[in-house]
Amino acid sequence: MPVTTPAASADAALPQDFDALLHEDPEVAGILLAESGRQSSTLQLVAAENFTSPAVLAALGSPLANKYAEGYPGARHHGGCEQADAVERVAVRRATTLFGADHANVQPHSGSSAVLAAYAALLRPGDTVLAMGLAHGGHLTHGAPGNFSGRWFEFAGYGVDPDSGLIDHTQVRALARARRPKAIVCGSISYPRHPDYETFREIADEVGAYLIADAAHPMGLIAGGAAPSPVPYADVVCATTHKVLRGPRGGMILCGAELAERIDRAVFPFTQGGAQMHTVAAKAVAFGEAATPAFAVYAHQVVAHARALAAGLEAEGFDVTTDGTDTHLVVVDPAPLGVDGRTARDRLMAAGMVLDTCALPHGDTRGLRLGTAAVTTQGMDEADMARIAALFGAAVREGDDAGRLRAEVGELTGRNPPYPG
Ligand SMILES: Cc1ncc(COP(=O)(O)O)c(C=O)c1O
Structure with missing residues (x-):
């Protein structure tokens, strides 16, 4: 990547106070200013991206970046977690209220780690999972051969009708009956319509499967009431906190009270160590903004x-x-x-x-x-x-x-x- 000097990018506006970085490390500061210039001078149409608020960026750049906080509020492995506990409680409260869920885990480092934790909570290696095929818009975590999902589970892929582009629920049902998956995943990286969560729930019930909604893309629309929510239908909802939701890059999981402990244990200590508390703080800010x-x-x-x-x-x-x-x-x-x-x-x-x-x-x-x-x-x-x-x-x-x-x-x-x- 070419390095642009700060002087060359002087017109790029940055929401934070950059003086310390400019002084300490002009090389990295120059790259960040060049990126700011790129973001503000070209059209950002990548569907997974957004511009977080200055408040979210401020939380990301806060001293909580220094804090280790393995565990959960009130049960940490490290000392000095009073503020980390407080901010995680705020994030959890705001997430459960915003999405109407019994339980929220706001620690996953990313959307992929949220999906990994959901699988870890509900499945065993070798189990069969039904998800949208990768060629039809499934995510890497829905069975890509190079991803943990494709390595550790048996994936069956459903698709969309080639003419209408809509999910073929007849095929989903037939595959579910034939393959008897332990979990069905609904969610995609490129499906421009709302998944029919009710029908997915019916199919999952018919074959005794868990329903996992990977709502990484629509989660912000759901927060704003512009898309239907999978929360009443899915056993577990995984999402990213960036994209339309406009928070920091990260993941989250929602579930009912009966799965709360399994999900929490699957995030920590199974798939992650210490949560990134500055990101948890930024998630709290984003959830607050998304409730307005x-x-x-x-x-x-x-x-x-x-x-x-x-x-x-x-x-x-x-x-x-x-x-x-x-x-x-x-x-x-x-x-x-x-x-x-x-x-x-x-x-x-x-x-x-x-x-x-x-x-x-x-x-x-x-x-x-x-x-x-x-x-x-x-x-x-x-x-x-x-x-x-x-x-x-x-x-x-x-x-x-x-x-x-x-x-x-x-x-x-x-x-x-x-x-x-
Ligand atoms: C449907 C879906 N699931 C999971 C993810 C993974 O998110 P991350 O890139 O944060 O790991 C994405 C990201 O685009 C996604 O679209």
């Missing part, structure tokens, strides 16, 4: 913006999977414009639009996955979504001038800085 009316407005805007973007991309000639979206996610196939997903992504990146490729329902080519969480946090509106769609079309169609498009992107981001001032 302003966040509910935000969550609904994220969906409205994704719908506007999907409509704009369709008008530009992209093939939009499931014909739209109910969430922050939009998945499109650029094939009608004559390019494959990877080429399209490279052209978009050259024009300052940052996003991922992803699997498509109907086969071997890759599509583009976009999300509206970050651009909505920046304050962009539906008219801006129409403009982004037009920029997309222009960038992906051959022959368009990346320099001109980049200038237009710069105008959009300049009007909507992620951290004003």
Whole structure:
């Protein structure tokens, strides 16, 4: 990664006081300022990303970063945990209230560690698990061969209907009856519609399986009342605290009272040592923010913006999977414009639009996955979504001038800085 000196990035706004770092370590400070410049001068459309608030960043940079706190509030392995206990209790209380769950574990270091702990609590190595197939939008932790999940469990993968792009519940039921899984996982990295949690629950009950909802993507929409909650249906809900939820990078688990102890023991001491208490504090801040009316407005805007973007991309000639979206996610196939997903992504990146490729329902080519969480946090509106769609079309169609498009992107981001001032 090229190192930019602080002077070269002097216009990049940072929400924290950076003076100490600039003084102590200009090399690293320069890299962080360059990253801040990248985030504020290009369009962040990676569906898993967002801009946390300055308050969340302040908690992450707080002295709790220094604290070791193995165990749980009131039962720690280290001394001096009074404030660590206090902040974890606040995070747990806010999470259970926000999501209406009996129990929350806010310690998982990431979404993957939350899923690992859920499996550890409910399964034994060699057990069969039914989850969305990786080629259809399943996450690494849903049975990828290189991941612990694929190594330690027998995964059966369900998919989406190739034409509609919607989860094929008939197939889920048939696979569940044939494979008798110990757990069924619902959740995806690229499904733009709401999972039918009630039907998943019915199928799990029919075969005596646990239902694990991996709600990493929609958790922020659920917090803001813009998506249905899996909490009443799933035995365990795993999630990330970043993405639409707009907290620090990390994981969380929700469950009923009957599984609380098993989940807690699966997180610590089974899969983790000491929790990262500065991150737990930042999760508490994020849960507090997510409980406000302003966040509910935000969550609904994220969906409205994704719908506007999907409509704009369709008008530009992209093939939009499931014909739209109910969430922050939009998945499109650029094939009608004559390019494959990877080429399209490279052209978009050259024009300052940052996003991922992803699997498509109907086969071997890759599509583009976009999300509206970050651009909505920046304050962009539906008219801006129409403009982004037009920029997309222009960038992906051959022959368009990346320099001109980049200038237009710069105008959009300049009007909507992620951290004003
Ligand atoms: C459905 C799903 N599960 C799990 C994860 C894992 O989260 P992390 O990258 O924090 O490990 C993700 C991350 O994108 C996800 O989308």
